[in-house]
Amino acid sequence: MHDVQIEPLLERLSRRHFIPGAQLAVHRGGITRAVEFGVQHTDGPPMTRAARVPVGSVSKTFTAALAMILVSDGDLDLDEPLTEYVPAAASLSDRLTARHLLSHTGGLPSDSDEVTASTLSKHVAECFRRADPLHEPGDGFSYSNIGYSATGHLIEVVTGMSWWEAMSSVLLRPLGVAAHFVVAPDGPQDAVPGHAVNPDRHRVVPVHQSLTLVDAPAGAIAASAIDLVRLGRMLAGDGPRLVADAELREMRTPAEGAEPFGMADAWGLGVALFEGGWFGHDGTGDGTSCHLRVHSESGTVVALTTNGSTGFAMWRELARELGVGDYDGCRELGERLTSTPPDCMGRFYNGDTEYSVMPGENTPLRLAVDGEPFAELTLYDGLLFRMRDVGTGDTTQTGRFLRGSPGRGIGWLQVGGRLARRAA
Template sequence: MDTDRIVTRLTALTRDHLVPGAQIAVHRAGRTWTHEVGLPVEAAVPIGSITKTFTATVAMALVSDGDLDLDAPLSDHLPVVADGLTLRHLLSHTGGLPSDPDDVRATSLGRHVRQALRELHPLHRPGAGFSYSNIGYCLIGHLIEVATGMSWSEAVEAVLLRPLGLRARFTTGSDPDVVTGHAVNPTTGRVVPVRQSLAPVDAPAGALAASATDLVTFGRMLGGAAPRLIDPDELALMREPVRHAEPFGMADGWGLGLALFHRDGVRWVGHDGTADGTSCHLRVNPADDTAVALTTNGSTGFALWRELVPELAAAGLPVADYDGMSGLHHRIAPPPDCAGSFRNGDVEYAVRAVDREHLALTVDGEPFADLSLFDGLVFAMRDSDTGDTNQTGRFLRDPGDGGIRWIQIGGRLARRQVSTMS
C-alpha cells in the first residue's frame, strides 16, 4: 500500500472539495495506519447513519444473549406495530416503513416510534422490498431499551463503546469535543460552520460521533476480529445478503445493519453516513481483516470519497464502493406513467415530463434533479444545485397490473399517490 500516494491525493482532494478536515484510517496485514488533514487523530466527527450499524450490533448482541428474537413479531412489544413485522425486517430495511416523519413532537423514544407508526403509511408489506428507514432504526433503539432497561445511549456505551475502547461521543447534547460540520458551496467557495440538528429521539439512527480510528476498530470487530462481542453465527448473519433487500442507489446488497459492496469477486461490508456538514465512510473486508474508514467535516465529503476510492485502488488498496452509473447503457424515452406524485411518509416526490427524453424531479416542491431514463426504468440524476451526475434511481412497476407504482431514490421508496379527484 502506497501511503505516500494516499496522503498526497487526500490532501489535494480536501482542498479541491473545500473540506476543512479529514481523517483516514486503514487496518491491513496486522497494522493500522492513519493520516489526518486539518483534524486531530482522536477527534470525534459526527458519523450520521453509520450510527445505525452500532444500533444493529447492539441488537444482534441481544439476539446472541437470547434477549431479542430476529423473527418474533414486534407486536409482542408494541401493539401498534403491523402484523408480521420483525427485527430482521427492521435491521435490513425490508419492513416497508417510510423514512421518518417531518414533525417530531415526542420527547421519548417510545412515544416517538408509537406516534410515527400510527401516522405513517407503510410502503409495502413486511419483507416485500427495501426502503431505507430512519424510523425503523428508532424502533430498534426502543426495543433495545425494552430488552435492557437502559436508555439506547447507555446500552451502546455498555455493549460496544467500553468493551472496544472507543472514544465515540453523542451529538444530541452540547459536547464540546464533537467536531463541527461545515456546509460547503462549491460554486461560491463559501464554507460555513453548522450545528448538529438531529432530535434526541432520532438518536439510534444517527447520533454518534467517532474518529476514523474508532470506526476501523469497530469495523474489524464486525469482520470477526477480537474482541468477539457477538456469537460468530449472528455476526455472520449481519454480513449476509437478505432476500428482497435491494438497496438500489446505495449498495449492492444489504445484510442486518450492514451494506454490502462487491469488487473483483470480494464482498466488503460497511456503511456510509452524513450528518449536518459531515460525511463519513466505513468499509470492511472480513476475508483478510482489512478495514478502511474516512471521516470528513464538510458537506462535500461524499464527493471526496467517490474520488478517493479509485485513488486508494491505485495505491494498492482496492476498496469496494457502489457505482450505479456503471450499469447504464441504453437511453429510452420515459413512459407516460413515470409522471406523477409519489410519497414516502411526509415527503412528496413529484415527477413531470420536460420533453421526450427528460424528466424533472421535485422534492416537497423544491427542484431536486433532472432525470434521464435508461433500460430497466433506471435513471441518472443531474443534481439541481451542484450539477453532479453520479447518482442513480429507478421506477418500479406493480407486479399485478404492470403500472409504475414506486420511485426509489437513495434507497428510499416512495409510493404513487392516487388522485381522489373525479
C-alpha cells in the same frame, strides 16, 4: 486494495473538494495507519486523530452491532414478532420483526415530519400508529430512519437501559471507544462541526447539527476514523468478541427481499454490501460525510471522516484510488431512452415526503422533493435513471421507476434506496 501513500492522497482529495478537515484510517495486515488533514473548523484548531466527527448514518451500524450483541447473548430473537417486545407494533403489522428493522425491509417510511415526542418509546408508538406502510414486512427494501429509532427502543426494552446507556456500556466501552453523541438527554457533547461547501464559489460555511433525540439511534454518534476502524475490526471478527461468529456472518449475508437500488449491491443487517466481499455504511450529518468499509476475508478496514458536505464526492474518488468496494449504480445503466413514458410523471409519497416528477428543461424529467428542486433525470432502459443534482451538479446517483406488476403502469419511485408510492 491498492498500495498507496495515504497521507498525500488525503491532502490532495481534501483540497480538491474544499474539505476543511478529514481523517483517514486504514487497517491492513494487522497494522493500523491513520492520517489527518486540515482543521476542525474554519478558524479553529487542526484536525487531530482523536477529534470526533458526527458520522450520521454510520450510527446505524453501531446500533445494529449493539442489537446483535443482544442476539448473541440470547436476549433478543431476530425473528420473533416485534409485538412480543414492543406492543405498539401491533398497530402496524404482526409480521414485523427485528430482522426487518435492521435490513430496512419492514415497509416503514423513512422519516416523520411531525415529531412531538421526546422519548423513543412515545416516538415509535406515534410513528407506528400514523405510518402508512409502503409494503408488507419482507416484501421490499426502503431505507428507514424510523426503523432504527424503533431498533433503539427495542434495545431499551431488552436491556432496561436508555439507548445511550446501552450503547456506551454494552458496545462502545468494550470496543475501547469513548462515547460521544451529537444529541443526548443530558445535552449535546463536543464534536467537530460540519460545513456547507460550495465548490464553485470556494465557499465554506460552518453549520449546526439538527438531529433530534428520537433520531439518535439512526445518526447521533460522533467518532474518529480510528473509532470506526475499531468497530469495523470487531465486525470482521478481529478484536473483542462481542458478537458471535454466526451473528457476524448473518450481518453480512444479503437479506431476503432487500434490493437497495441506488445505495448498494445488497443489504445485510445494519450494513450495506458491495462487490468483492466489502461491506460497511456511509453517513452524512449536517455538513459532514463519513464512510466505513470492511473486508472480512482479508481483515482490511478503511474509515474516512470529513467535516465538509462535499465529502461524499471525495469518498468516491478515494475508494477508487484505494481499490475499496463501493457502489456504482451507473454501471447498471443500459441504452438511453429516446422517449419518456407519460406515466413516469406524477406525485409519489414516502410517509410525509412528497416526490414530484415533472417535465424537464435540459433533461426529459425533473424531480422535486417536498416542492424543492432536487435533480434532473435522464432515463435509461428498464426505467432506470441518472440524476443530476441541481445543487452540486453531481451525476453519480441513480434511481428507478417500478411498475406495480408486469404490464401495469408505474406505481413506485426509488431514490436513495427509499421507495415512494404513486399518489392515488
